[in-house]
Amino acid sequence: MYRVLKRERIVPNIHLLVIESELIHKNAQAGEFIVVRADERGERIPLNLVDWDKESVSMLFMEVGTSTSKLAALKSGDAIATLAGPLGRPTKMVKDQKIVCIGGCYGIGALYPVIRAFKKNKNNIATIIEARSKFLLYWQDKLRQYSDEFYEVTRDGTEGFEGHINEFLIDYIRKNKVDLVYVQGCTYLTYLASETTRPLGVKTVVGLNPIMVDATGMCGVCRVIVGGETKFGCVDGPEFDGHQVDWDTLLARRRIYLGEERYSLSFYECERYG
Ligand SMILES: Cc1cc2nc3c(=O)[nH]c(=O)nc-3n(C[C@H](O)[C@H](O)[C@H](O)COP(=O)(O)OP(=O)(O)OC[C@H]3O[C@@H](n4cnc5c(N)ncnc54)[C@H](O)[C@@H]3O)c2cc1C
Numbered sequence: 001m002y003r004v005l006k007r008e009r010i011v012p013n014i015h016l017l018v019i020e021s022e023l024i025h026k027n028a029q030a031g032e033f034i035v036v037r038a039d040e041r042g043e044r045i046p047l048n049l050v051d052w053d054k055e056s057v058s059m060l061f062m063e064v065g066t067s068t069s070k071l072a073a074l075k076s077g078d079a080i081a082t083l084a085g086p087l088g089r090p091t092k093m094v095k096d097q098k099i100v101c102i103g104g105c106y107g108i109g110a111l112y113p114v115i116r117a118f119k120k121n122k123n124n125i126a127t128i129i130e131a132r133s134k135f136l137l138y139w140q141d142k143l144r145q146y147s148d149e150f151y152e153v154t155r156d157g158t159e160g161f162e163g164h165i166n167e168f169l170i171d172y173i174r175k176n177k178v179d180l181v182y183v184q185g186c187t188y189l190t191y192l193a194s195e196t197t198r199p200l201g202v203k204t205v206v207g208l209n210p211i212m213v214d215a216t217g218m219c220g221v222c223r224v225i226v227g228g229e230t231k232f233g234c235v236d237g238p239e240f241d242g243h244q245v246d247w248d249t250l251l252a253r254r255r256i257y258l259g260e261e262r263y264s265l266s267f268y269e270c271e272r273y274g
């Protein structure tokens with residue numbers, strides 16, 4: 001069992017989870033993920049590593065279904081059944097480049113170790129975080145410290161640029177020379193950013209979140225089509241060239257267990273609340 005040091009709600013649907021671990025930090029790198037299981041009956045779910053030190057690892061998760069609801073109910077001193085990692089390939093590092101880093105929902109937190117590593121490698125970073133409204137934005141100060149420029153985009157205009165990320169991105173790329181766009185967040189955001197940069201010819205790397213089971217390359221559940229080839233998100237990714245991803249297949253595969261996911265959540269809520 002792995003001890004919960006902290007579980008804190010950051011914004012209404014996103015929580016920080018800090019778990020005791022004396023080993024993971026030794027191999028942790030930006031862009032990698034961890035598999036957690038809330039309890040013995042739970043499923044294994046992948047979450048990006050957002051920070052680590054000698055005693056702990058931190059993750060941010062969005063409460064969307066049964067497993068993340070179980071995690072959201074944890075308190076300091078509780079324990080979780082599984083903590084495995086670091087997994088996946090780390091973010092491919094580049095040097096001396098102009099990089100636009102985009103984060104939305106849990107991806108705002110997932111950007112943190114990546115922009116820290118990009119900055120250490122002397123890149124110039126413009127960070128853009130986006131949400132429906134101001135109250136869903138977080139970690140501005142943590143991200144600003146490694147960003148040369150920092151922007152916020154809200155669809156309702158309550159903070160920063162009013163509108164969609166694609167409108168802001170097109171304008172930014174037209175006015176600035178950008179070598180790389182890096183995106184973390186839900187599938188729609190990674191898709192939208194990739195389709196925005198494709199006609200502009202700017203290389204775009206996206207963190208994908210296909211459904212995973214073993215996360216070690218054995219089960220094949222996380223397969224994605226990239227550049228016409230089948231890749232496994234857990235061992236070949238989770239980051240890929242957004243212009244090479246077959247988005248239709250990815251979006252369809254993410255929906256294959258929708259019925260079971262809904263059933264599982266109603267069952268869990270009935271058990272919990274009666
Ligand atoms: C490599 C990798 C890294 C990931 N990192 C993170 C992370 O750092 N933080 C995080 O919150 N999630 C992350 N995810 C997604 C996370 O694993 C899932 O959200 C989680 O498995 C959901 O489990 P659940 O049982 O709570 O919900 P489920 O019952 O599995 O899903 C419930 C419903 O929510 C939808 N859903 C699931 N995930 C999302 C999502 N992220 N956005 C919008 N809708 C969703 C599903 O399609 C389904 O309809 C990552 C996924 C991968 C593959």
Ligand code: FES
Nearest residue numbers: 213215217220234
């Ligand atoms: S999750 Fe099983 S192969 Fe990737």
